[in-house]
Amino acid sequence: MSRVWEVPVHDSTRVRDARMAVREACARAGLAAQRTAVAELVATELATNLLKHAGGGRMVVNLVVQPSGAGESVQVFSIDHGPGIADVTAALRDGHTTADGSLGAGLGSCRRSANAFHLYSAPGRGTVATARIDPAPAGRRVPAAPMPAGGITMSLAEAEECGDAWDWVRSGGLLTLLLADGLGHGAKAAHASTAAVAELRRSAHLPPGDLLRRLHTALRPTRGAAVSVAQVDTERAELSFAGVGNVGARLRDGDTWTSLVTHPGIVGAYFPAHIPVRRMPWRRDSLLVMHSDGLPSRWAPPEDPRLLTHDPAVVAAAILRDAGSAARPLRDDTSVAVLAPDRRTSTHDSHL
Structure with a gap:
């Protein structure tokens, strides 16, 4: 848990750096190729959003141990001091995008792909998003218990x-x-x-x-x-x-x-x-x-x-x-x- 990956995202070259940081974190956690691909997609989308909508920000990647102690997960943070998201509900819909050159996957894809996805945004204060990628795919029928x-x-x-x-x-x-x-x-x-x-x-x-x-x-x-x-x-x-x-x-x-x-x-x-x-x-x-x-x-x-x-x-x-x-x-x-x-x-x- 002592390993930390931090990527300031202020130009397009850092999107790749964010993706590579998440890939390295997944390897450290022992995640399979499919879960690593999910984590890379989430990191790329979040980093792209930092550039397109917030004027830049910071990506932080931590490893977290599950309460059961059964292996590590990759926790991805996207943090900015930008203008915030005017309509969070719309932004979380699959495929929603307001910027040219976006992946078009949107935050909705992050929420759907990650085991847990959380977003907080306040007008004029910026946005914080977190995504947790577990070793096992997200379950579709039984929601995971919220973390206290x-x-x-x-x-x-x-x-x-x-x-x-x-x-x-x-x-x-x-x-x-x-x-x-x-x-x-x-x-x-x-x-x-x-x-x-x-x-x-x-x-x-x-x-x-x-x-x-x-x-x-x-x-x-x-x-x-x-x-x-x-x-x-x-x-x-x-x-x-x-x-x-x-x-x-x-x-x-x-x-x-x-x-x-x-x-x-x-x-x-x-x-x-x-x-x-x-x-x-x-x-x-x-x-x-x-x-x-x-x-x-x-x-x-x-x-x-x-x-x-x-x-x-x-x-x-x-x-x-x-x-x-x-x-x-x-x-x-x-x-x-x-x-x-x-x-x-x-x-x-x-x-x-």
Whole structure:
């Protein structure tokens, strides 16, 4: 999960670069030729749309592990600060195009071909689209369950290896989200954060405090990481949160955003004797955002209520987009992960 592909798309030559990035990601994930072809089509269409309709933007490709742990999927993000889409419903129809030279496949083809496709667009603010390509083709009869968690990871200076990693796991009635920021950058930082994700999958039954202690042992052979853990007990409708190091979190409850405090230290190196665990109600309108310190400390939580009902990966990508700009590039590896109740209310989200 530490490998990241990022392609700024500001001229036609970068469309091919986006397609090649997705092809490499599919090979890394072990996707078959047919699924790779689908991913390339989606990437080409999204990159072409960036040029034709948004005046350019950015393509980001991450690898994500499915909740079952059965292999990796390729997650494609298209992010822009363009004029937005005036008629999203029309844009999602198969074959819809408003630009000369378009493939004519349209966003509808992306939605139909990908296992999950999500789109958020606001006039004057731009568009965020995400497409997930799984090893198996999209099912036509039984929709895939909506994901309660999603995120995006970007590397400093478009480096191949990212020192940040996030993941989520179910264990009975517990749903646990973890975000780890390995110390420094590059392969060694990625080694630490990847080790944290691997331990999460072995120990997701533990409460956050105990899980962090287990992570401390697992990360001792690495350079260490800042780690935050959020866990929802779905039966009790309660969120528990604990963190060591500078991985921030904010919880939305109603119209109020609350910052959740982490304890100083480094998991795997300098571990505190006591870890405060904060417990809060988890409601149907709750939303949790976790992020590494690559996100500006004064980032503003999203205000558009439409965005907050979208897929968590879209919310994460929009937060990252709106926290920076071309004039304010990332200053570190950056990850944003979002946890939402098990629901889907946006008509522009599609799980096929």
